[in-house]
Amino acid sequence: MSEPYLNDKLNLETARIAWADLQVHFARGAAVYVASELDLVAVARLVADDDREISRLMAEGKFGMVSEAQAAAFWAENREMWAVVVAPWVLVQPAG
Secondary structure, three states: OOHHHHHHHHHHOOEEEEHHHHHHHHHOOOEEEEOOOOOHHHHHHHHHOOOOHHHHHHHOOOEEEOOHHHHHHHHHOOOEEEEEEEOOEEEEEEOO
């Protein structure tokens, strides 16, 4: 898919959503954490392109499967998240 089109598509499909509504994706092992300082759409693009940059982000702890501790904290805080689907993953990032 062309870069501008995919970027627009990912941007339009990004939504603010309560963590409680994302629990089902965490339970099936598909919720992926993206650090707040990163651009969620840019990271989604890296995932879609299977870019090696993802490995660096993982090594830095800025990208990876949502942990049990993170999920529990998000639940306890009734956290709002930004989310975007890059099948089969749902990338999530704390809002605000």
